[in-house]
Amino acid sequence: MTDAVAVQIKRLPHGHGLDLPAYATSGAAGMDVLSAESVTIRPGQRHAVATGLAVAIPENYEIQVRPRSGLAFKHGITVPNTPGTIDSDYRGELKVILINHGADDFAIARGDRIAQLVLAPVTQAKWDEVEELDETDRGEGGFGSTGGHARLA
Numbered sequence: 001m002t003d004a005v006a007v008q009i010k011r012l013p014h015g016h017g018l019d020l021p022a023y024a025t026s027g028a029a030g031m032d033v034l035s036a037e038s039v040t041i042r043p044g045q046r047h048a049v050a051t052g053l054a055v056a057i058p059e060n061y062e063i064q065v066r067p068r069s070g071l072a073f074k075h076g077i078t079v080p081n082t083p084g085t086i087d088s089d090y091r092g093e094l095k096v097i098l099i100n101h102g103a104d105d106f107a108i109a110r111g112d113r114i115a116q117l118v119l120a121p122v123t124q125a126k127w128d129e130v131e132e133l134d135e136t137d138r139g140e141g142g143f144g145s146t147g148g149h150a151r152l153a
């Protein structure tokens with residue numbers, strides 16, 4: 001791992017007493033983030049789960065909010081906007097939108113690890129508007145133009 005990037009984090013009143021998001025193993029890409037509330041998400045429902053945290057991400061970085069595969073596989077709990085985008089200029093509460101695609105109610109307790117946060121570099125683009133784009137082998141082909149899901153010969 002290269003040197004870690006410092007990210008300011010602030011516990012909101014309802015975030016006190018909870019562990020900060022943390023990497024579960026030394027090589028983990030994401031920090032598991034905890035719920036600051038107890039809530040039950042019914043099948044088909046969504047909820048923006050409070051984390052009790054606010055952050056100030058350095059410019060040229062974002063935090064991506066990604067699902068945990070165990071929750072997705074075992075319970076059908078995922079992040080509908082994955083990867084959620086936390087902008088570097090956002091100072092509000094970090095929330096994790098979860099949706100229950102499973103058949104059963106899903107109960108979240110305060111302190112449960114509900115998602116993971118990945119710090120990622122961001123490069124902003126600036127448009128270079130032109131009349132004609134360069135030609136390529138692919139051209140306008142897309143959306144399966146190179147073949148279906150079968151293996152290439």
Ligand SMILES: O=c1ccn([C@H]2C[C@H](O)[C@@H](COP(=O)(O)OP(=O)(O)OP(=O)(O)O)O2)c(=O)[nH]1
Pocket residue numbers: 065081084085086087088090093094095096097
């Ligand atoms: O899963 C998420 C996604 C977003 N946010 C916060 C941080 C982010 O910086 C802000 C705006 O997110 P986004 O740009 O995805 O939402 P929008 O619908 O475009 O809202 P806005 O008009 O506020 O940008 O909301 C979260 O807390 N959790």
Ligand SMILES: [Mg+2]
Pocket residue numbers: none
């Ligand atoms: Mg936005």
